[in-house]
Amino acid sequence: MTTDALTDRPDAEHAAALWPAPQAPGPLDATVEVPGSKSLMNRYLVLAALADSPSRLRGALRSRDTLLMAAALRALGIGVEDAPGTTSDWVVTPGSLSGGSDVDCGLAGTVMRFLPAVAALAEGPVRFDGDPHARVRPMGPVLRALRALEVPVDEHGEPGHLPFTVTGRGRVRGGHVDVDASGSSQFVSGLLLAAARFEQGLTLRHTGPTLPSLPHIEMTVDVLRAAGVTVDDSRPTIWRVEPGTIAGRDVRVEPDLSNAAPFLCAAMIAGGTVRVPGWPAQTTQPGGLLPGILERMGATTRLDGDVLAVTGTGRIHGLDLDLHAAGELTPTIAALAALADSPTRIRGVAHLRGHETDRLAALSTEITRLGGQAEQTSDGLVITPRPLTGGTVRTYADHRMATAGALLGLAVPGVRVEDVATTAKTIPDFVGLWSGMLG
Structure with missing residues (x-):
């Protein structure tokens, strides 16, 4: 699916009230119980x-x-x-x-x-x-x-x-x-x-x-x-x-570590600390790679027993990242990259074109819609940070596009997420958990 096709597609079957993504009120101090994988x-x-x-x-x-x-x-x-x-x-x-x-x-x-x-x-x-x-x-x-x-x-x-x-x-x-x-x-x-x-x-x-x-x-x-x-x-x-x-x-059932990613990444955008209990010491979930990635982007992580804590300062560093083994993290990392202090290149995720939507085209389209710069490559994205403005983030019935929009809304006023209910695909009450995290 082309970027133009994504831009023009009305998605009428998923039309729903736009959700105003809340801005972060300040540094976070929250514990989020993430549902199972x-x-x-x-x-x-x-x-x-x-x-x-x-x-x-x-x-x-x-x-x-x-x-x-x-x-x-x-x-x-x-x-x-x-x-x-x-x-x-x-x-x-x-x-x-x-x-x-x-x-x-x-x-x-x-x-x-x-x-x-x-x-x-x-x-x-x-x-x-x-x-x-x-x-x-x-x-x-x-x-x-x-x-x-x-x-x-x-x-x-x-x-x-x-x-x-x-x-x-x-x-x-x-x-x-x-x-x-x-x-x-x-x-x-x-x-x-x-x-x-x-x-x-x-x-x-x-x-x-x-x-x-x-x-x-x-x-x-x-x-x-x-x-x-x-x-x-x-x-x-x-x-x-x-x-x-x-x-x-x-x-x-272990907590869903990829679904934990937006909550943990919120600490990087807003500053402060977000904790997720139940984090396994060993796991086959691709989301288990997240702490190492976030540390490279500027976070501090700590595993205390089974509680993973991520602490951020509000400053995010771009990086060159091969997500071949954990492609489902791409929308979350792309949202962070759009708010970083330097460009990010995401590689190894050409297969995302066959997910709930063509995620590479969708991410490029929606980041660009808010004023950012996100270019598709043969197997990923190059995201160059630009000042972002409010607007509607279309989700294309893709739960991870919705959570990426919520992350952008923490830092950018006026972001509205279309069909946030699509998050129920894997998180029964995303909006409630997100609001609870923000206090």
């Missing part, structure tokens, strides 16, 4: 659905993406219910997978890319569709892989995109498959998550020139192993999942 949550849900016994997910995230995943699994015959006596946990009860149902993917990449391989294990057809914006997100590598594994797939629109139907036969032979995952690591994760249930397991080889967001694949391998699945990832870009059972688990 969407990436982990939806992986746990898929594995729990395919397990040999019930699972309990503690601190279950109830965002749009996870609610869509839960609804899709229920449509396939899986029980996903509140645990007795609590609304913070979910119990997932496996069952026979059944077809004859529709899956609403919304705009959730984890739903549209993780569940086709699960649907292949069901009996009967399962139709996948989603929001209008979801129909431009690439799906071709997953669909080609399923066909290579002799799973019938019928496409009903533009080839390689939603909508499509997977007709399951109750079993998948498995074996070997090649996948070009240059566009998204989710193409790999979606097949690996179901592979233990394939009769021959699966050997998957990535054939593309680049492999973005490798930590997300490492996350998938980690949760598979924790559920008793044998995975060999000793060869670069080749994964072998042995056939076998998947164990039900009792697991607590």
Whole structure:
């Protein structure tokens, strides 16, 4: 999608009252309880659905993406219910997978890319569709892989995109498959998550020139192993999942470290300190790279037990940064870069053109709209700070564009964020948390 197309697109289906992004009242002193990780949550849900016994997910995230995943699994015959006596946990009860149902993917990449391989294990057809914006997100590598594994797939629109139907036969032979995952690591994760249930397991080889967001694949391998699945990832870009059972688990969901990023970065813009409890000492989440990045941009970070504190002075330094492993941090870092004291170059994130929107075009367009200078490169952005003025930040139904707009509004009066409700995709009450942080 071109920058011009983004500028001209009305996004009428997401029209909503503009949210006046509040300016920071002064240096911050806040603790923010960030909800659980969407990436982990939806992986746990898929594995729990395919397990040999019930699972309990503690601190279950109830965002749009996870609610869509839960609804899709229920449509396939899986029980996903509140645990007795609590609304913070979910119990997932496996069952026979059944077809004859529709899956609403919304705009959730984890739903549209993780569940086709699960649907292949069901009996009967399962139709996948989603929001209008979801129909431009690439799906071709997953669909080609399923066909290579002799799973019938019928496409009903533009080839390689939603909508499509997977007709399951109750079993998948498995074996070997090649996948070009240059566009998204989710193409790999979606097949690996179901592979233990394939009769021959699966050997998957990535054939593309680049492999973005490798930590997300490492996350998938980690949760598979924790559920008793044998995975060999000793060869670069080749994964072998042995056939076998998947164990039900009792697991607590980590906070979403990428969703913590806007709150922690607020301390850099406003000055003061913001703390996020529950920060893991070790994690497979790409957001775990954030403290090191923020230190390079001028922050002081401290991990005291499981509480990460970020302290800023209001001064932000530009840098040259390869975000290949953590592309989802790009909108947040781009917002900081627009307020920095020197230019920033972000590299290694060409795959963001296939996210909820073309994030590189969207960021360039919206920063420029406020008076900044943000130029697209072949694999990222070059952002040169300029004095910013108020205006409307369009979000293109992308939750991270909305949080980037909120960050800019801390320093720039008159910023209005379109469709801030899109943050519910991964944060159920972003506006409430943001207002609480600002006191």
